[in-house]
Amino acid sequence: MTKPNHNPHTDHFHVDLSWEGALQPSPLFAGGVPGFGAGAVAAPVGQTRSPSNPAATPVPATGIKHRPVEFVRLFGPYAKASEAKTGVPGLVTLAQAAVESGWGARAAGNNFFGIKARASDAPDTRQLWRTREVLSRPDIRSFPEVISVTLRADGRYTYVVKDWFRVFASPELAFVSHGALLRRNKRYAKAFQYQKDPYSFMAEVAKAGYATDPNYAKVVQSVMRRLEQSGWN
Template sequence: MPPHVREFVDRYGPQARRGEQASGVPWLVTLGQAALESGWGKKAPRFNFFGIKAKATLPEPQRQLLQTREVLSHPNGKFPQVISVTRRPDGKYAYVVLDWFRAYASAEESFADHGSFLRRNARYRPAFEHTADPYAFARAVAAAGYATDPSYAATLTGVMRLIERAG
């Protein structure tokens, strides 16, 4: 087991478990998404562990402009700044862009917002039919469009398995 996995689980696992009690989102999904979206905590600018986007109208302390990658089915996506667009072999378009993301004062605030975000967005409602099965919950969140990466569900469930092995 790579040491960074154990360190991440030890450091953020309790927050994910508290989040499950508050929101009903399985702790393994929360911790898996935090690990995947933040590169095991190495890329969480202003504590955005989950890659949650922000509206441009959100007050400045609560948002930040970050570079990200997106995969869309069309070449005319709208972002604050498009750096590049490349057609993929599957006919979709890979973007490198600057886009608005939420910013938090702490990791605790980020983890709490993750559960609230999933709970209050109707498109994720079907996931809450699977709270007893974190893998089904994760697949439902991915199917609802949490990320634009077509392989997001497989990648997320792989990260979740690694976290489970870490104990």
């Protein structure tokens, strides 16, 4: 973690709330999230495009926590469009989007996957978010701002920081960019042997180091089952 990168979780893991909060939709985040970046969740940027699927619904607003049924309806077409372009199973993409964004509540700038930006990127393509990182050392200072560092029971450290994240012109671009990251990164090559088996695909992505949380695969797979129960097909 000496330099920011564009990969979502190649050597770290970040969340804004608990996994329970991500898994259990509630009205708590019907609006902006206080303390998220400079304040409430920013308005989405340039939402003018619709997914490649001609039957897709209009581009939805972000910054709202959706119920699973709504999440499938609103964002499922983008996951399917990404699958057609990148080969990443749509169910995996949609579940990761739900987990990483808190069912859409934390998707400012259409960034559903916590994809990082560089400080040197153009101002209109990056945004500063408050987030959490789990790292192995207490002395890392490569973030724009380190708010706190706390020792964990497992010997690692929880950082509360502000860092740069990507801004996307539309949800479709965010979903395809996520798929492209997995497709072009060699560490995830084995996962693509399981394109017809989304659950095994997700297990291989986690094994390859997508997140440092040892329960990440189980969390995402749990959301995958919930999405299937909520109308994904």
